[in-house]
Amino acid sequence: WARDGPRRSGPSLPASPTEVRENYRKAQSLRSLYSNKALNLNLQAxxxxxxxxxxxxxxxxxxxxxxxxxxxxxxxxxxxxxxxxxxxxxxxxxxxxxxxxxxxxxxxxxxxxxxxxxxxxxxxxxxxxxxxxxxxxxEAPPINRPPANRGGSGDSARSPDRKWTARIVDRNLVLQAEGGEPVPLTKDGYERAYYARPAWSPDSRFLVFLKLTAGDRLPVYLVESSPSSGGRAKLITRSYDLPGDKVDTYEMLVCDPATAEVRATQAEVIDYWQMPSFRWNRAGDRFTYEKLDRGYGRWRILEIDPSTGDARTLVDDRPTTFFDITSKYSYYSSRTDEIIWRSEKTGWAHLYLTDPATLKTQAITSGKWVVRSVLHVDEERRKIVFAASGVHPEEDPYFLHYFEVGWDGKGLRELTPSRGNHQTQFSPTREYFVDSHSAVDSAPVHELRRTADGSLVAVLERADLTALEATGWRPPEVFVAKGRDGETDIWGLIFRPSHFDPEKSYPIIEDIYAGPQDSFVPKSFAPYFSMQSLAELGFIVVKMDGMGTRNRSKAFHDVCWKNLGDHGFPDRILWIRAMAEKYPSADLSRIGVFGTSAGGQSSTAALLFHPDFYRVAVSACGCHDNRMDKVWWNEQWMGYPVGPHYEAQSNITHAGKLKGKLLLIVGELDQNVPPESTYRLVDALIKAGKDFDFLMIPGAGHTSGGSYGDRRRWDYFVRHLLNAETPDWNSGEGAGGDRAGPFAPSLKRRCLG
Known part of the structure; x- marks a missing residue:
């Protein structure tokens, strides 16, 4: 795609109505055109x-x-x-x-x-x-369903020796011996403070339970304007904790059933995250639980001696920024009581082994790469099979490879040596596995390998793209540029229309999602990405993972800390500029951006904070103020307590800075990000006297708008980046001449998120 020569002085002439309709027809048909053309993309062992x-x-x-x-x-x-x-x-x-x-x-x-x-x-x-x-x-095979919980969410627990039953009755804990009368262990439970989750020690000597004190539990409201039953609109009310709200807390208590004595433990009140689970050691005389401090600054594994109530810390992870609960891993050995856990304390995510008997901790893995997940822990052989990325400096640092290592950190072996992003399927005995590897620009290969040494048994299949390529299909281009520090590689993809002409000039559109809970650029092969359909309209569409997203170093991730308003834009802008420098057909004077949820927040922020670079944005169901979204996600990245940095990074606060063209989309029944986040941005824009466009979709949840929203997004970019007229959808004719085209079904579809 590279072309030597001077950069163009201006955009190409607007496409004719005939060209626009033809581009829409192609864009709408791409998914079906590419469907079922490639052979053996997947292999289910x-x-x-x-x-x-x-x-x-x-x-x-x-x-x-x-x-x-x-x-x-x-x-x-x-x-x-x-x-x-x-x-x-x-x-x-x-x-x-x-x-x-x-x-x-x-x-x-x-x-x-x-x-x-x-x-x-x-x-x-x-x-x-x-x-x-x-x-x-x-006969049809039975449907395997989990057994019904007839105890009511952990409200009843029978002792292992079958002599005792503990149950929650009217928010209090009652103990009953086999054949005996119920004995109340507590009497002060009520609606806002009650007892929960009774759990027995393996030897039935102790009963552990919690006292829950309710937080604010304040409601949010949704209005279903067009219920299927007709009649009046429906008000939907539900509890929804926001950043800074007082949340539920848990106090840990112990009972000796022989005496019915209840006593407190030295465990700190659990003031955040979730109701804890108890894990007993082999001897049955101690149990552990995990505690995440509010603000995400500390995560611990603690041990309680129920006979005394004494508590001690086994694992203590205290990063200087945040502990990422979304990638937390812990494993408790049933044979030795040892604990395997994941930490980023060295600046990279690795596995550690802690012995509760000695409190000694040793590293299992190390290096400038990332342990992404653990597939299997073999207690007998003391081996771990795990997935990691960034191990091979010459590869895309997000490619997953699989390894085996001993609990002592010795004998690290790679099981998946081929280049690419890997997925594995192990045999029941774990003696063999199928390794499927690919990249967005490399067709899948499926191999059978031995787990003992990773050796190849046979290549089972290679995907055949002959029929797919005959349609004119081309893969996206992997593109790498330096980030804000001038050293770190930022990885992304470029999608071009099938009718791409390097002598012409094309607007650029970025598909953005900068949520810190993961990385989002596709790494495995697929014959179709929705970004390709958008490109077919006459755009160069790009997607990249900027700093602040996950799966790189801790420093790379930490950019998001109390700084979601950054959105990785310093890296994204440099990446797009580098792309345009290499490919002059990319027009830096016409740049759009779109996204949903956190991507909706980012795409709007592009026009508020970088209006000289981004000119057009479409934002769906955005979290436009981090004080108005779910407590766990926002405090994870923005911290606690809620400080002035929340307001300073709010799109609503900066609504008066809007430049360019903005389309806001929201589903009225969004149960993920409350829709008032978008409504208040609309209110702020109106009060600032700004022009913008707004689409509320009745009955829709957390969504980009379905196929109707796709069409509106396409139209918006065609009008404002290509300066072209879109098909007249109200005439009843779709882009291909059929009634309304494939977008019509979405008008009746409900997307409840």
């Missing part, structure tokens, strides 16, 4: 024969499949069964034709022996004997 074999369904051609069996030891592949005989037998029993390479069966379940197959076809359940190919109708 199904293990049998005690994990020694697996089977999967593979694509042989578009709309054509076969079932394959694999010997995990040798890698030998063969048909799972005789497809022709199966098709003939199926046609005979159903009375409907069946093709061997297009068997109309779903819900396939192979017996552990590999001798019979259960499946569904045409709404009925069948079983096939794979020795005789006799197919018989069967």
């Amino acid at each position: 199904n293990w049998y024969d005690s994990g020694k074999r697996l089977w999967y369904r593979r694509d042989t051609a578009p709309e054509r499949t076969e079932f394959v069996s694999v010997n995990c030891d040798s890698g030998e592949r063969k048909p799972l069964f005789d497809h022709k005989r199966f098709a003939e037998a199926l046609a005979k029993v159903t009375g409907r034709p069946a093709e061997a390479n297009q068997l109309p069966i779903t819900g396939v379940r192979l017996a552990e022996t590999g001798k019979s197959l259960n499946f569904s076809s045409s709404g009925r359940s069948y079983s096939c004997n794979l020795d005789t190919y006799e197919i018989a109708a069967t």
Whole structure:
């Protein structure tokens, strides 16, 4: 895409109405055009024969499949069964034709022996004997549902020795011996302070429970203007804690059932996050719980001796900024009582091992890379299988790879050596696994590997993109530029229209989501991204992860601390400028941005704080003031107590600075971000005398607006960045000439978030 020569002096001429309609037609049809064209993008491994074999369904051609069996030891592949005989037998029993390479069966379940197959076809359940190919109708398999909680959310607990039952009655705790009368252990419980979650020690000697004192529990309100039942609008009221609100607290108590004596413990009152869970040690004489301090500045694992009430700290993680509860990991060994936990205390997320007996802590992993998740902890072999990113400096630092390491930090081995972003499926015995790896610009490869040494058994499938590429499909471009510090790489993607002409000038649109709870640029292959449809209208669409998002170093993440108003814009702007420097067809004078939720907050902030760079924004369901959104998410990143920095970074506070074109979208029934966050921004913009556009969607929840919202967003950018007229949707004609096009169904669809 690079082109030598001088930068263009101005934008290209507006597209003609015919060109615009054709671009809309292409944009609307891309998803279906690319659908089912690529073969073997995914491979679902199904293990049998005690994990020694697996089977999967593979694509042989578009709309054509076969079932394959694999010997995990040798890698030998063969048909799972005789497809022709199966098709003939199926046609005979159903009375409907069946093709061997297009068997109309779903819900396939192979017996552990590999001798019979259960499946569904045409709404009925069948079983096939794979020795005789006799197919018989069967009962539909039962739906596995978790057992009903008849105790009422942990309100009842029977002792392991079956001699005692503790239950909550009228907000108080009652103890009853087997065959005896109920004995009240507490009497002061009422609506705002009551008892909960009784839990027994393994030896039945102690009963632990909580006293909950309710916080403010203040309500938020929603109005459903157009209920399906008709009639009056409906008021919906629910409890919703906001930053700074007084929240529920928990006091920990212990009872000796032999004496019915209740005593307090030395545990601090738990003033934040969630009702704690108790984990007893092997001896059953102590239990642990986890405590996150309000403000996210400290996370601990504490141990209580119920016989004395004494408390001691086993793990204490006290970052100088915030503890990220969204990526917290802890594992408690049932064999040794040791604790494996994740911390960023060295500046990178790694695993640690703590021995409660000695309080000694040692690092399991280390280095300038990130442990992302733990898949499996093997207590017998004392091994851990985990996912990490950033291990290979030459790769995208977000690519996931899988490793095994000993609890002592020794024997670190990579299980997935191929370049790309990896996903794994382990056999029941964990002796083998299927490794699927890809990148946005590299088709998936599915490999069978041995867990013992990561060695390759066989390449099972390589995705075939022949039919997809025949449509003119092209992958997005991975682009990297330096961030605000001049050293850190910022990674992102570039999407161009299929009719891209490097001699022309194109507006730039950024798809933004800067929430600190993750990273958001796609890393694995997909034949279609919605950003491609937007690009098809005549734009260069980009997406990148700026500083303040997760999955890099702690310093990279810490940029968000008490600083959500940053949104990573210093990095994003440099990235876009670097992209335009390399590709002069990208027009820096016409830049738009859109996003939903935290992305809605960011896209509006782009026009308020960087109006000389961003010119047009579409913002859906934005959290425009962090004091008006859920307590946990906002205090996690903005801190507690609520200080003046909250107001200073509010879009509402700075509404009078608006420049450019802004479209605000909100669902009236948003139960994630209260819609008044958008309404108050509207109010502030009106009071500031600003021109803007506003769309409230009746019946919609936390949403970008569904397909109707997509169309309105497309139209907004076409009008204000391309300076072109959009199709006349009110004429009843869609972009392709059909009635309203594919956007019409969304007018009746409800998106309840």
